[in-house]
Amino acid sequence: MEPSIYEFPDIFRRVHMERPGEIPAEVRFLKEIWSRHGNGPVRRVLDIASGNSPHGQILAREGTTVVGIDRSPTMIAAGRREFSSGGLRLYRRNIVNFSLPERPFDAAILMSETFPAIADNDALIAHLRSVGRTLRRGAIYTIDIDRHDGIELVKRRRLWRSRRVQIGLLRVDVREFHRPIAWRDAMHSIYELECTIRFPGHPVRTRDLIPVRYTTPPTIDLLARASGCFAMVAAYPDLSFTRSLDRCRGRWFAVLRRT
Numbered sequence: 001m002e003p004s005i006y007e008f009p010d011i012f013r014r015v016h017m018e019r020p021g022e023i024p025a026e027v028r029f030l031k032e033i034w035s036r037h038g039n040g041p042v043r044r045v046l047d048i049a050s051g052n053s054p055h056g057q058i059l060a061r062e063g064t065t066v067v068g069i070d071r072s073p074t075m076i077a078a079g080r081r082e083f084s085s086g087g088l089r090l091y092r093r094n095i096v097n098f099s100l101p102e103r104p105f106d107a108a109i110l111m112s113e114t115f116p117a118i119a120d121n122d123a124l125i126a127h128l129r130s131v132g133r134t135l136r137r138g139a140i141y142t143i144d145i146d147r148h149d150g151i152e153l154v155k156r157r158r159l160w161r162s163r164r165v166q167i168g169l170l171r172v173d174v175r176e177f178h179r180p181i182a183w184r185d186a187m188h189s190i191y192e193l194e195c196t197i198r199f200p201g202h203p204v205r206t207r208d209l210i211p212v213r214y215t216t217p218p219t220i221d222l223l224a225r226a227s228g229c230f231a232m233v234a235a236y237p238d239l240s241f242t243r244s245l246d247r248c249r250g251r252w253f254a255v256l257r258r259t
């Protein structure tokens, strides 16, 4: 089987076109959400699908206790390597259904538009209940969600775009495909990411199938209610508190409160 791009933590960020300063800006935005919607100081944060927890590393450096969960041992090892001075603990867990030997958290985050990794209704409810069990009452769960409308429905696997990413001397050839999905599926389509990493003398090809779900604020509002442990209290476009949702460019943030 071909490896996943997530086995290469430094490369995946560049492939995902992350811009310099993006993660610190997201952390500032999260802190503003907590001060607007939280009911007390945020001292303990759960980073869900944390990877190497870039957001958690910033928060932990500032004195917040952060716990990250992720299923990838490579990502967890990278996080532990990058941040070994305490304040950040990483556990290997599936985000769908999990428990942790930890005291309740004041906030949880699910960043980098990873939400569609939770595929069906049972999994979505199990996820929200798992998160709910780890949070104190009034805690805030913020979910970063891609705006997916406009993606064409396809009947056959089709090349969407190809591009080249240069990381120092290393070249990565990226091909992105849209793959069809059954009409009755909970998802909208599947995005296939193929990367050929041109390591000198031994190119490595990675392949990831990333589900795409068209998730809107009313969907999250309904899910939060159905879980019995959250209420959706706000939805913000991009990283803005002033722009209207109608002018959302690329993604939006669902803000849920633990009831």
Ligand SMILES: C[S@@+](CC[C@H](N)C(=O)[O-])C[C@H]1O[C@@H](n2cnc3c(N)ncnc32)[C@H](O)[C@@H]1O
Pocket (backbone or CB within 6 Å): 006, 048, 049, 050, 051, 052, 053, 054, 055, 069, 070, 071, 072, 075, 093, 094, 095, 096, 111, 112, 114, 117
């Ligand atoms: C795009 S990365 C985001 C990592 C990090 N939050 C960030 O902002 O850089 C997505 C992460 O989700 C993890 N992941 C995807 N599905 C998962 C699941 N069902 N359970 C646990 N981790 C999952 C992957 O291993 C990967 O590290």
